[in-house]
Amino acid sequence: xxxxxxxxxxxxxxxxxxxxxxxxxxxxxxxxxxxxxxxxxxxxxxxxxxxxxxxxxxxxxxxxxxxxxxxxxxxxxxxxxxxxxxxxxxxxxxxxxxxxxxxxxxxxxxxxxxxxxxxxxxxxxxxxxxxxxxxxxxxxxxxxxxxxxxxxxxxxxxxxxxxxxxxxxxxxxxxxxxxxxxxxxxxxxxxxxxxxxxxxxxxxxxxxxxxxxxxxxxxxxxxxxxxxxxxxxxxxxxxxxxxxxxxxxxxxxxxxxxxxxxxxxxxxxxxxxxxxxxxx
Amino acid sequence: xxxxxxxxxxxxxxxxxxxxxxxxxxxxxxxxxxxxxxxxxxxxxxxxxxxxxxxxxxxxxxxxxxxxxxxxxxxxxxxxxxxxxxxxxxxxxxxxxxxxxxxxxxxxxxxxxxxxxxxxxxxxxxxxxxxxxxxxxxxxxxxxxxxxxxxxxxxxxxxxxxxxxxxxxxxxxxxxxxxxxxxxxxxxxxxxxxxxxxxxxxxxxxxxxxxxxxxxxxxxxxxxxxxxxxxxxxxxxxxxxxxxxxxxxxxxxxxxxxxxxxxxxxxxxxxxxxxxx
Numbered sequence: 001x002x003x004x005x006x007x008x009x010x011x012x013x014x015x016x017x018x019x020x021x022x023x024x025x026x027x028x029x030x031x032x033x034x035x036x037x038x039x040x041x042x043x044x045x046x047x048x049x050x051x052x053x054x055x056x057x058x059x060x061x062x063x064x065x066x067x068x069x070x071x072x073x074x075x076x077x078x079x080x081x082x083x084x085x086x087x088x089x090x091x092x093x094x095x096x097x098x099x100x101x102x103x104x105x106x107x108x109x110x111x112x113x114x115x116x117x118x119x120x121x122x123x124x125x126x127x128x129x130x131x132x133x134x135x136x137x138x139x140x141x142x143x144x145x146x147x148x149x150x151x152x153x154x155x156x157x158x159x160x161x162x163x164x165x166x167x168x169x170x171x172x173x174x175x176x177x178x179x180x181x182x183x184x185x186x187x188x189x190x191x192x193x194x195x196x197x198x199x200x201x202x203x204x205x206x207x208x209x210x211x212x213x214x215x216x217x218x219x220x221x222x223x224x225x226x227x228x229x230x231x232x233x234x235x236x237x238x239x240x241x242x243x244x245x246x247x248x249x250x251x252x253x254x255x256x257x258x259x260x261x262x263x264x265x266x267x268x269x270x271x272x273x274x275x276x277x278x279x280x
Numbered sequence: 281x282x283x284x285x286x287x288x289x290x291x292x293x294x295x296x297x298x299x300x301x302x303x304x305x306x307x308x309x310x311x312x313x314x315x316x317x318x319x320x321x322x323x324x325x326x327x328x329x330x331x332x333x334x335x336x337x338x339x340x341x342x343x344x345x346x347x348x349x350x351x352x353x354x355x356x357x358x359x360x361x362x363x364x365x366x367x368x369x370x371x372x373x374x375x376x377x378x379x380x381x382x383x384x385x386x387x388x389x390x391x392x393x394x395x396x397x398x399x400x401x402x403x404x405x406x407x408x409x410x411x412x413x414x415x416x417x418x419x420x421x422x423x424x425x426x427x428x429x430x431x432x433x434x435x436x437x438x439x440x441x442x443x444x445x446x447x448x449x450x451x452x453x454x455x456x457x458x459x460x461x462x463x464x465x466x467x468x469x470x471x472x473x474x475x476x477x478x479x480x481x482x483x484x485x486x487x488x489x490x491x492x493x494x495x496x497x498x499x500x501x502x503x504x505x506x507x508x509x510x511x512x513x514x515x516x517x518x519x520x521x522x523x524x525x526x527x528x529x530x531x532x533x534x535x536x537x538x539x540x541x542x543x544x545x546x547x548x549x550x551x552x553x554x555x556x557x
């Protein structure tokens with residue numbers, strides 16, 4: 001899906017009326033099937049940009065075109081159908097605590113399912129093989145029938161990403177996919193996303209805190225700072241100086257570990273050790 | 281004198297405020313006790329003690345003969361049926377209304393503010409629920425006894441209307457108070473409202489919803505007693521008859537049945553919470 005933002009400004013819905021917009025007039029074009037990483041310090045407007053692209057945040061000014069149509073001019077029903085053709089993965093994985101992993105992953109398919117089909121799938125999951133395959137790409141196939149609240153933070157995040165593989169979407173908007181993952185899992189998760197997006201011809205826009213990962217896996221890097229475009233370059237042309245400028249006064253984010261929305265857990269399952277181990 | 285009173289740095293600064301608010305509460309409560317003619321010591325006067333002693337003494341022994349027990353069993357079944365049918369009908373009212381009034385399931389509210397049409401639709405649903413539950417079930421029962429005649433139907437309809445209003449309001453509040461991010465994400469990714477409810481909101485709140493429903497079923501059993509007093513059938517009607525004939529033993533037996541029913545509801549609710557929680 002082709003993306004065109006022209007002079008877009010947007011403000012987070014929770015912001016106070018007088019507050020400065022999280023995005024200043026921003027112009028950006030992304031061709032269909034292109035992969036773009038959005039980097040920048042905390043509060044640069046990365047998440048707001050994804051929400052604008054996901055048609056959940058109305059624009060203060062400017063125009064947004066997704067695949068050649070203006071979403072906010074569409075009737076309500078068609079707008080919701082358009083939202084079904086794009087997939088926004090929030091930074092905190094959206095998993096209800098008591099839901100099983102298979103149901104959470106298959107929820108990505110909901111826009112393509114009728115109401116009765118989705119109800120029947122609650123009783124007996126449809127497309128179990130597809131859910132298994134998606135989880136296998138993230139090394140989670142053994143968690144298929146596990147409950148979501150029995151997973152570790154890293155596992156939950158990867159389940160949230162596996163949902164993308166089930167979604168009938170032509171545009172993936174992935175917010176901080178690696179915030180709870182260790183370096184090995186991060187590399188595996190991001191290459192899975194990139195490979196799958198390429199195989200399906202899906203447009204991929206991901207925000208990332210890990211600059212090195214972004215440079216290694218994405219051909220095009222967009223740097224955001226204070227809601228404005230700092231640079232928009234091929235990965236090879238992003239120099240140290242540019243990064244230093246982008247993260248000035250935020251150097252710890254450039255070098256240190258990424259700030260996380262939830263504590264980065266190691267990938268051990270949350271289940272407690274058997275009591276006998278301690279009581280002997 | 282202890283040292284706390286003599287050394288100012290050891291004096292609790294909050295203590296004086298607590299004494300003040302305690303006294304203020306007593307002063308405010310006094311007019312209320314006058315308004316309600318609250319004089320509990322009347323209970324302890326010898327003449328009154330004799331009367332209540334005789335009434336409670338007549339509870340023993342509970343009547344346990346076969347014929348009476350068979351009747352109690354039949355009426356217990358009818359009471360459970362009234363409560364269950366009433367709650368089921370109440371669910372028919374409450375579930376769609378709760379779904380209509382929950383803000384989380386609004387697609388138009390996703391970008392920030394809800395559109396005007398959906399907003400007023402939600403307000404109207406909320407007002408309807410408020411009217412339904414602000415009329416006590418006793419009043420509904422008196423109305424329906426006149427329409428459909430004496431019998432359980434009036435009780436069922438009365439419970440359905442009042443409890444429909446209560447369940448709808450509380451369901452909506454439970455659904456809004458929990459974590460809503462999974463539901464919002466589903467809506468943002470293009471799911472329908474009911475799909476988002478079944479895949480996001482319901483698994484999030486299932487334990488709370490079911491245990492509240494069981495608690496309301498328990499309340500419905502109790503209020504079917506009160507409704508029985510105005511002729512809406514069930515155990516309550518028999519309790520009324522026994523009371524009027526000063527047959528304490530029969531009253532005691534029926535009260536024991538109520539205790540058993542409430543205990544049963546308690547176990548079911550605990551089991552559901554464990555199963556779904």
